[in-house]
Amino acid sequence: MIPARFEPALFALLLSGLMSLVVSAISTWRSAGLAEGFPRLWLGAWLASWLVAFPLVLAIAPIARRAVRRLVRSDQENSR
Template sequence: MFPAKYAPALFGLILSGLMSLLVSGISTLRAVGLVDGFAGLWISAWLSAWLVAFPVVLVVAPLTRRAVARLTANQP
């Protein structure tokens, strides 16, 4: 179990990992089709994408939370 102070980073790690896994899989499938070695191509694309996605999520998530807070009404 992780301490609560790591929740934002852990959220970013999981979110960026899952999203980059899905997007890289779809992109790889569309680019090369279901060829021999597809899994290796996908994993390679995923790891490259995740290296970019994780830090981006850590920077963009707080900005997005603030934007959503401004765009939504506070209900009593």
């Protein structure tokens, strides 16, 4: 098993990988259609987008967490 201290990085890796996989598939399909060589085009687009997405998720996740904390009431506030 992977140590718990790597959880944020592993989460970012999986999230960015899956999201970039889906988004690049849609983008490649919209621009090239289901043309011959689609899987190769898609793989190239996916790998390039994942290289950008992973560091961005690592950098943006703390900002997003802080924003969510400000937007969501705590359980103590809800019980009043």
